[in-house]
Amino acid sequence: MTPEQKLTSLEIELPAPAAPVGAYLPVVRTGDLVFTAGQLPMKDGSLTAAGKIPGDVSLTEAQQAARTALLNALAALRAEIGSLDNVTRIVRLNVFVNSSPGFTDQAKVANGASDLLLELFGDAGRHTRTAIGAAELPLNAPVELDIIAEVSG
Numbered sequence: 001m002t003p004e005q006k007l008t009s010l011e012i013e014l015p016a017p018a019a020p021v022g023a024y025l026p027v028v029r030t031g032d033l034v035f036t037a038g039q040l041p042m043k044d045g046s047l048t049a050a051g052k053i054p055g056d057v058s059l060t061e062a063q064q065a066a067r068t069a070l071l072n073a074l075a076a077l078r079a080e081i082g083s084l085d086n087v088t089r090i091v092r093l094n095v096f097v098n099s100s101p102g103f104t105d106q107a108k109v110a111n112g113a114s115d116l117l118l119e120l121f122g123d124a125g126r127h128t129r130t131a132i133g134a135a136e137l138p139l140n141a142p143v144e145l146d147i148i149a150e151v152s153g
Contacts, residue, residue, distance in 0.1 A: 003084040003120045014075040027080040034149045039072040040141040041065035050140045055100040057142040063112030065142045070113035073147045090127040092148040099133035106131035
């Protein structure tokens with residue numbers, strides 16, 4: 001099953017790509033690599049959760065926020081390349097977690113995005129990853145992430 005077919009079977013509809021709110025591009029392609037800008041867990045113009053993990057946002061909510069941010073990144077990627085079926089490999093996932101002092105489970109938050117990449121792309125979704133704790137994130141988002149994908153065509 002292709003990534004686009006998997007989205008359909010999982011009843012996942014990607015949102016419209018977010019317009020940049022600053023002096024940057026949402027996606028940059030260089031050769032066969034596509035880099036997305038940082039994506040927040042936004043849905044219908046609002047954050048799906050806000051605050052620090054685990055003080056304001058539970059680990060489970062943060063994993064869902066990472067998944068939502070990933071869907072936004074995939075929407076930006078699809079807008080650039082036409083179809084997620086053109087992804088030959090997810091190369092890297094960078095996840096920034098709005099962490100309460102002493103919180104050290106950033107990797108567990110990032111799993112909310114990593115697991116979906118594996119589900120959609122299979123072996124091509126296996127990626128390198130960084131999961132970093134941050135003191136603050138834009139709009140008090142619990143997570144921000146970006147992806148690097150290798151594409152064909």
